[in-house]
Amino acid sequence: MKKSSNISVQLLSSQYSGRGPCNITQVHAEVLSRYPGLVSQVAPVMKILQTCIHNGPPHPEDLTKLLDKFHGQLKPSVTLEAALNERTENQQNDQLAIVFNKEGGMDLLITVILSYVPYDSLSKAKFGMEIIHRTRRNADAMRIQKMCLVILRQLSILDPDCSLALSTCDPLLAHCFRLLKSTTLTETACDLIEHLLLSRNELVQLDGFKKLGDVLQQLDDETLSQTYRVLSLAVSDVDECENRASLLAQRRQKLNTRINEMTVSSLNRDFVVAIPGLLGKVLNYACSLPFVPRYPLPSTENEQWMAWIDENLSHNSHSFDTVGGFLQAVLEDVFRDELEMSPQVNMDTESFVADALELPSQLTRRVDALYLLSLLLTGSQRGKVQEILAKLGIGPLLSALFEQFLWKPSTTRHTTDHANQCNCSPEMILKIQLLRLVHNFCSHSTYKHVLLSYGEMDELKQLYVEFESLVVPTSTSNNSSSSSASTSSGMGVASNMASLPYCTGGSGLLSKIIRVLKNVPTSSIFRFWLCRAVESWLRSSSQYGVADQLFVINRGLLQHIVHVLLESESAVEPSVVVGGVAGIARNNGSLGSGPPREVAQSSFDLLGEMIRFNMEACRQLDILLPNEAKVSKYLEVVHGNLIDSNMFLRSVFLTMDHCMEGGSGGRFQQAAVFFPTSKFFSWFLHLRRRVCYLALLVSSISVDTLTLENVSCLNTALIILMLAARQGTLANCLKMLATATIEQLRLGPAGTEDRVGANKKRCLEPRHILSSLFQLLRFWRVHYQPGDQSCISLEKGSGIAFEEWIRTIDLLTSVDTSSPYSLLHYLPEDQSRIVQTWDIEMECS
Numbered sequence: 001m002k003k004s005s006n007i008s009v010q011l012l013s014s015q016y017s018g019r020g021p022c023n024i025t026q027v028h029a030e031v032l033s034r035y036p037g038l039v040s041q042v043a044p045v046m047k048i049l050q051t052c053i054h055n056g057p058p059h060p061e062d063l064t065k066l067l068d069k070f071h072g073q074l075k076p077s078v079t080l081e082a083a084l085n086e087r088t089e090n091q092q093n094d095q096l097a098i099v100f101n102k103e104g105g106m107d108l109l110i111t112v113i114l115s116y117v118p119y120d121s122l123s124k125a126k127f128g129m130e131i132i133h134r135t136r137r138n139a140d141a142m143r144i145q146k147m148c149l150v151i152l153r154q155l156s157i158l159d160p161d162c163s164l165a166l167s168t169c170d171p172l173l174a175h176c177f178r179l180l181k182s183t184t185l186t187e188t189a190c191d192l193i194e195h196l197l198l199s200r201n202e203l204v205q206l207d208g209f210k211k212l213g214d215v216l217q218q219l220d221d222e223t224l225s226q227t228y229r230v231l232s233l234a235v236s237d238v239d240e241c242e243n244r245a246s247l248l249a250q251r252r253q254k255l256n257t258r259i260n261e262m263t264v265s266s267l268n269r270d271f272v273v274a275i276p277g278l279l280g281k282v283l284n285y286a287c288s289l290p291f292v293p294r295y296p297l298p299s300t301e302n303e304q305w306m307a308w309i310d311e312n313l314s315h316n317s318h319s320f321d322t323v324g325g326f327l328q329a330v331l332e333d334v335f336r337d338e339l340e341m342s343p344q345v346n347m348d349t350e351s352f353v354a355d356a357l358e359l360p361s362q363l364t365r366r367v368d369a370l371y372l373l374s375l376l377l378t379g380s381q382r383g384k385v386q387e388i389l390a391k392l393g394i395g396p397l398l399s400a401l402f403e404q405f406l407w408k409p410s411t412t413r414h415t416t417d418h419a420n421q422c423n424c425s426p427e428m429i430l431k432i433q434l435l436r437l438v439h440n441f442c443s444h445s446t447y448k449h450v451l452l453s454y455g456e457m458d459e460l461k462q463l464y465v466e467f468e469s470l471v472v473p474t475s476t477s478n479n480s481s482s483s484s485a486s487t488s489s490g491m492g493v494a495s496n497m498a499s500l501p502y503c504t505g506g507s508g509l510l511s512k513i514i515r516v517l518k519n520v521p522t523s524s525i526f527r528f529w530l531c532r533a534v535e536s537w538l539r540s541s542s543q544y545g546v547a548d549q550l551f552v553i554n555r556g557l558l559q560h561i562v563h564v565l566l567e568s569e570s571a572v573e574p575s576v577v578v579g580g581v582a583g584i585a586r587n588n589g590s591l592g593s594g595p596p597r598e599v600a601q602s603s604f605d606l607l608g609e610m611i612r613f614n615m616e617a618c619r620q621l622d623i624l625l626p627n628e629a630k631v632s633k634y635l636e637v638v639h640g641n642l643i644d645s646n647m648f649l650r651s652v653f654l655t656m657d658h659c660m661e662g663g664s665g666g667r668f669q670q671a672a673v674f675f676p677t678s679k680f681f682s683w684f685l686h687l688r689r690r691v692c693y694l695a696l697l698v699s700s701i702s703v704d705t706l707t708l709e710n711v712s713c714l715n716t717a718l719i720i721l722m723l724a725a726r727q728g729t730l731a732n733c734l735k736m737l738a739t740a741t742i743e744q745l746r747l748g749p750a751g752t753e754d755r756v757g758a759n760k761k762r763c764l765e766p767r768h769i770l771s772s773l774f775q776l777l778r779f780w781r782v783h784y785q786p787g788d789q790s791c792i793s794l795e796k797g798s799g800i801a802f803e804e805w806i807r808t809i810d811l812l813t814s815v816d817t818s819s820p821y822s823l824l825h826y827l828p829e830d831q832s833r834i835v836q837t838w839d840i841e842m843e844c845s
Contacts, residue, residue, distance in 0.1 A: 042100045045070045049108040053115060060140035067147040074154045097158035106155060106162055110172055113148045142184050149176070149188045153195050167199035177209045180227060181218065187226045197233045203264040206234055206271045213275050224278075225285050228368035234268045235375050269379040279376070279385065280392050286369035287397035291404035363426060370433035377440035386445045393501040394441060395450035398434060399509035405431055407516050407526070428525070435529035438509070442536040444793075449544075450500050451537065452508040456551070463547035463554075467616060510537055511555060518560045522568065522599070531602035538609040541796055546614045553610060553617055561607050562624045565637050568600070601644035608651035613799065615659050615671060618681060625680045635683065639747070642696055643710055649693060650716040652684055654798060657723045687729055691736045692747035694720045698773045699763055706779065714776050719798060722808045730811075731820040738766050738826035767827060771835050774823045777809045 048063055074093055100106070152172075156163035166172065173196050179189040197204065206212060216224065272278060376385050405427065442448045449457060503509055517530040534552065542548060552558075611617040625631045638645045659671035675681045683689065697717040701710050724733040737745075742764045763769075784791050784805075791802050814822040815836060817829075824832045 041073060041096060042070075042103060042105060045100075046103060046105050046108060049105070049112055053108065053111050060144060064140075064143045064147060067144070067151060071147065071151050071154060074151065074158065094158045097155045097162065101155060101159050101162045101165075106152070106165065109148050109152055109155075110169065113145060113152070114171060114175055142182065145179065145185055146188050149185070149192050153192045156195055156199065163195075163199045167196055167201075169196075172196070173204065174209055177212055177215075180212075181215045183220075183223050186219070186223050190226050190230050193230050194233060197230065203234060203236075203268065205264050206268045213271065216278060217275055221281050221285050224281055225362075225365040225369065228282065228365060228372045231272055232368060232372045232375055235265055235272055235372070235379070237263070237265045237375075237378065266379055269376055269381055273376060273381045273385060273388075279373070279388050282369045282372055283389060283392055283394060283397060286366050286373065287401045289400060289404070291401065360426070363430060367429050367433050370430070370437050374433065374437045374440045377437070377443070382440075382444070386441060386447050389441060390447035390450050390500050393450075395452075395509060396501055396503045398438065399451070399503040399505075399512065402434065402509055402512055407520060431526060432529050435513070435526070435533045438513070438533040439529070439536040442533070442540050444789075445540050446542065447497075447500070448537050448540045448542065449497060450502055451510045453503040453505060453511075455506060456508050456511065457502060460544055460547050460551050463550050464544045467546055467550060510534070510552075514552065514555050514557050518556060522564055528598045528602050531599070531606045535602065535606045535609050538606070539797070546616070549610050549612075549614050549617055553620060558607070558610055558617065558620055559624060561603050561610075562621065562634070565600070565603055565607075566630070566633060568637070597641075597644065600641050604638075604641065604645040604648040608648040611655060612651040612797075613655050613658050615655070615667070615674065618655060618659075618678075619674065622674075622678045622680050628679060631679050631683070634680070643700055643713055646697060646713050646716045649684075650712075650719055650798075652681070653690070653716075653719060653723055656681060656684060657726065658799065661726075687724070687733060688736060688744075689747055690720050690724070691733055691740065692745050693717075694733070695737060695740075695745045695764060695766075695769050696747070698769050698776065701776065702772055703775050703779050706776070714780060715794065717773070718777070718780070718805070718808065719800075721812065722800060722804060725808055725811070725821075734820070734823065734826055738770060740766055767831065770823050770826055771831060774813060774835050777813050777823075781806075781809055781813070 045066055048066055052063060074097060152166065156166050173193065176189045176193045176196070179185045182189075216227065219227070373385075373389070377389075438451070442451070449460070452460065507515075513530055513533055517527065517534065520526055520530065534557070538548060538552060607621075611621055625634055638648065656671075656675055659667060660675060661668070676685060694717050697713045697720075701713050706714065721730060721733065724730045745764045745766070784794070784802075786802060794800075794805065795802050811819075811821045812823050815824065816822055817824045817832060819825055824835065827835065
């Protein structure tokens with residue numbers, strides 16, 4: 001029987017028999033052309049894809065052109081008319097993508113991608129014509145692959161269902177990783193891999209892809225740089241803790257995972273670090289010179305980029321008739337599309353576009369390289385990565401790159417789409433990522449001195465000889481194998497430091513960072529990261545001890561930080577604590593704009609590291625506060641930013657206790673004379689004031705609101721109690737807290753007592769503080785586990801063995817209500833029973 005050509009009859013027949021057209025590729029083109037919707041636009045593409053899958057493309061050029069045309073229909077137009085009707089245009093693109101996916105277009109594209117695989121090598125060809133044939137087929141396959149990959153990425157952007165489906169397609173992801181070895185497809189494959197990884201709910205394990213390490217090892221520097229963003233996504237620690245806002249929530253998550261189970265991000269970091277030569281390639285690419293654009297006359301970064309744009313545009317007749325052409329020239333898509341729409345485009349213009357886009361693209365990949373190195377310095381392989389980078393010359397390389405940066409703020413302001421105080425620029429993220437890399441490299445590092453020059457190392461050694469009697473205390477834990485291992489490791493590193501490459505010239509990278517920190521405005525976005533970089537360098541223990549602190553202080557940093565904090569108090573009212581978070585009290589915006597909260601916190605943390613266990617630094621700080629007026633003003637800043645300044649307060653308490661502890665040596669005699677007579681430090685000697693600090697710190701937090709940011713308040717409060725126990729005043733301290741009135745717990749010199757407790761939401765009722773402290777210490781006991789990095793940091797930062805922390809907490813949380821060292825001793829019997837029934841393990845379950 002002759003088959004009917006009526007489409008209606010065919011569709012009815014398929015419903016009864018199951019045989020007939022099942023998708024639009026089996027419907028005649030003339031019928032589809034009459035359909036008024038978007039089906040007629042996707043039908044030709046799907047038909048040729050279906051043909052290619054079964055028979056292969058008879059004319060690859062036709063397929064490429066058709067795919068390119070379809071991709072153009074999916075992309076949003078950049079014409080002025082389309083910009084005015086942006087919403088309508090985007091809706092049409094979304095609908096086109098949805099129709100294509102519903103009709104099975106996504107599956108066809110994936111099948112084509114997996115079918116057309118470029119040859120790995122042409123060396124197997126035996127005859128000349130076969131080489132030509134393979135080369136031609138290889139080029140056709142690459143063009144088809146590239147267009148299919150680009151369309152798939154665009155479809156996943158426009159259609160959420162497509163994005164979800166692609167994220168679970170493991171064969172496609174594995175195929176994209178295999179395509180990295182093809183330099184023609186590397187960038188396109190990386191773009192799709194990045195989108196697939198961002199769409200997934202979990203990370204992928206890199207060692208599950210065959211020969212991926214060999215592929216990455218064989219790539220040249222420029223091609224490898226296109227994979228940095230993908231590798232950064234794979235080694236990021238987003239899978240380690242879903243809720244970073246609450247330590248209680250983190251504790252719950254830890255209980256639901258297997259003990260000692262390595263996360264996927266940790267495995268991926270180990271995989272990347274193990275690739276031979278990879279770290280060297282990433283570091284060299286990030287720090288490669290010459291750094292452009294750099295011209296002799298412009299003094300600000302934005303002026304440099306404007307000069308570069310003018311120079312490039314002067315070689316081409318095409319001009320940008322746009323406001324803010326600077327930003328549009330940097331953005332790749334707008335830059336390319338503008339030129340493609342011009343009717344005057346020729347081959348010279350196309351080559352000009354490629355050259356002009358190379359510099360912004362290289363700047364972005366520098367950022368990716370620095371970010372990848374920063375992530376690799378946060379895992380279990382941190383020590384190994386620090387050693388490798390130190391031997392590769394990270395100090396002189398970063399110092400040379402840092403020397404190229406311009407820090408002078410632009411005198412011109414953006415008139416639209418930006419805040420009045422905005423200083424954004426193309427190199428802003430690059431600077432921040434470099435400072436972040438310095439911070440991570442110095443964190444718990446014994447190789448931090450590679451950031452100094454050879455001359456500065458000689459200066460450091462002289463300071464060590466001069467002040468070698470000022471020894472920083474170390475914890476004396478009997479069970480802490482980590483401390484002994486760290487000490488022996490440090491001795492081994494010290495013997496090898498002479499062979500490491502240091503910075504060249506008179507100033508090393510650390511001195512350059514300090515110089516910039518002293519010159520940038522208080523409101524600069526870079527101040528936070530500049531402070532963090534120096535603080536991380538100081539916090540890392542070394543054989544030179546207090547000489548490291550004096551090296552930084554001799555460069556005027558102590559004086560600068562104190563000046564910034566005092567000047568900000570003149571312009572801004574001290575911040576008050578609202579619900580455990582420090583805010584800034586302003587009078588209807590009439591006051592000047594002081595430093596952001598992050599800057600205030602980083603300044604106090606840096607100041608605390610400069611004076612910790614260093615009486616010479618304390619003397620210099622005391623000189624900067626010569627009279628009662630400045631002391632009172634500075635204490636107002638400290639009390640007004642209590643959460644942000646708690647690390648500084650901790651350093652003050654620890655340093656005074658360390659220098660004045662029992663003994664008859666010269667250090668004890670000097671401290672016994674200096675601290676009681678100091679206008680500033682004598683304030684902290686009184687037990688009543690320490691009790692006030694204890695109450696204010698505990699009232700700022702609770703178990704429910706405890707985070708990584710404010711848990712330091714609990715540790716500072718606990719240090720106050722441990723020092724009281726050492727001095728034999730713990731029972732008096734607790735009794736003073738229990739019997740104090742709310743007014744007595746408000747503290748401040750010369751009429752500033754009300755500023756700390758100005759907020760009525762802060763509960764300074766003694767019973768509430770005692771019960772809250774009991775719960776916090778119970779949580780501390782299960783949160784900190786021996787051997788964890790956080791416990792090691794507590795030991796190194798305080799000079800107090802972890803066993804003493806545990807012993808003090810057990811003493812304070814004892815259920816023996818007759819003990820004067822137990823918090824329950826000072827609570828009423830009914831409230832004591834309620835507090836005892838509180839179980840942290842039940843809270844975490």
